[in-house]
Amino acid sequence: MGWKTLDDMDLAGKRVLTRVDINVPVEDGRVTDTTRIDRIVPTIKDILAKGGRPVLLAHFGRPKGERVPSMSLQPLVPALEAAFGVPVMFAADCTGPAAEAAAAALPEGQVLLLENTRYHAGETKNDPELAAGMAKLGDIYCNDAFSAAHRAHSSTEALARLLPACAGRLMEAELKALEAALGDPVRPVVAVVGGAKVSTKLDLLGNLVAKVDHLVIGGGMANTFLYAQGTPVGKSLCETDLADTAREILQKAQAAGCEIVLPSDVVVAREFKAGAANETVPATACPEDAMILDAGPEAVARIASILEGAKTLIWNGPLGAFEIAPFDAATNAAARKAAELSKAGKLISVAGGGDTVAALNKAGAAEDFTYISTAGGAFLEWMEGKALPGVAALG
Structure with a gap:
């Protein structure tokens, strides 16, 4: 310090x-x-x-x-x-x-x-x-x-x-929380990273695979990784041009001993709107005319199991299209599990980023997380391993 x-x-x-x-x-x-x-x-x-x-x-x-x-x-x-x-x-x-x-x-x-x-x-x-x-x-x-x-x-x-x-005091609390999560964390460490695009979080993923034991990838980002592994994703949001990059991240994670966790089952629908007709299918079986909008219950159970065995959690981004039901189910369930473990003193949980804070508030889980950062860009850059000028100047 x-x-x-x-x-x-x-x-x-x-x-x-x-x-x-x-x-x-x-x-x-x-x-x-x-x-x-x-x-x-x-x-x-x-x-x-x-x-x-x-x-x-x-x-x-x-x-x-x-x-x-x-x-x-x-x-x-x-x-x-x-x-x-x-x-x-x-x-x-x-x-x-x-x-x-x-x-x-x-x-x-x-x-x-x-x-x-x-x-x-x-x-x-x-x-x-x-x-x-x-x-x-x-x-x-x-x-x-x-x-x-x-x-x-x-x-x-x-x-x-x-x-x-x-x-x-706010800066002090933020720096201490982030140091506890990434600087010298109690292991095992889990990172949950979601959101729409891999392209916005390449530096983040690259830094995390070298620092955490499990990296849970959700949201539209997961589709790109599934596609990179040869899995059809139908009409899902997917950055096909980043397939090679996704494969490099998977290889880097394997070399670092970090397990990347992708959804084993997914919730699919033909249209993106509240209450849309949907079904749960294996992640390998997305129909050609459907899109993946959430992780399925089997995937949520796997995340819950990982959280049970973890000591530290860093969370940035939702697991699905959390803004509308029923595609908020995975984010809500995983967030509530993390909150329950944090409240019981079994997990140090640090979360940040605009969508993340909104998703955790919507799930009713935010108040039981150990620390919620309201700093979007600064939180992300810290997670990416970058030096922050305003912090460095205090040294």
């Missing part, structure tokens, strides 16, 4: 420049989902409790270096005040004289929110001058935005090198 936490810093009387992810949905000037705000509350409350003055840096949308009024952070102030339980001041810029004056005037026990960092074109270019301007607003830098840590931006990378730096 080469990075410091809030526990390692003397915050009393210090302005703490805190990079957060509050890129929340807003409709008619009101925040409609406070999840990302709720997750930074422990960091803000700890800074305040230690006598620090939190100065929040955040992006919102993609204004591409322009002042786009609809992407201002000012409408978030009421939601932030409700979450923190203290007054939140607002500065109309994240650098320059007005921001400096606001930061200098910030009283103890209050929070300052700075305007959208992406109003400056230099933010996404990791501009050192912009970072230097931001650095004038604080004494300590705290990064609590793991979800933005895979990007080398001024507020996530360059700024961290200009001030004493540490991880916030």
Whole structure:
């Protein structure tokens, strides 16, 4: 663990420049989902409790270096005040004289929110001058935005090198969870990787086969692997041009002693809609005019058995077309099994990625997983074995 936490810093009387992810949905000037705000509350409350003055840096949308009024952070102030339980001041810029004056005037026990960092074109270019301007607003830098840590931006990378730096509570929890899952995991380790396309997860699969004991592949990705093994997949979603790549991954897994688990039976239908007529067939017997939309009960039983014997689980992506019934059955059943084992203390389970979080919530399993990451791109890049600039800069 080469990075410091809030526990390692003397915050009393210090302005703490805190990079957060509050890129929340807003409709008619009101925040409609406070999840990302709720997750930074422990960091803000700890800074305040230690006598620090939190100065929040955040992006919102993609204004591409322009002042786009609809992407201002000012409408978030009421939601932030409700979450923190203290007054939140607002500065109309994240650098320059007005921001400096606001930061200098910030009283103890209050929070300052700075305007959208992406109003400056230099933010996404990791501009050192912009970072230097931001650095004038604080004494300590705290990064609590793991979800933005895979990007080398001024507020996530360059700024961290200009001030004493540490991880916030959300970043700390995320890094510890991922370290437990992939860095030095308790074995056996199982990875469940699903989703539509192999092409979007080649680096991920290549990294995982060298690190896990079982790799369960589901969703449309599984069809490509079945096809690569000479199995007919009918009209299923399938990347036939990646058959050679799939075979290479299978060979790499075999050499590494990693078992790749593909569905032995599948649920097929002639049309993709809720409640469509469907049947369960062996994975080798998909009719020519049908498409595979879910893993079958035999496949689910096999996954449950593997989970029973596992100590650590990493999950990214659904096992079928989880958005509509009845093609959500495999994802729901496997997720609930993982949740049950996690709740009983038998399994460390870490999951992340947009579809994954939605699928686990739909299955009613999310709250019993050991850790759910809301960081899409950063979570994936960590699983792919890539260094994250925003984390590396804290070291």
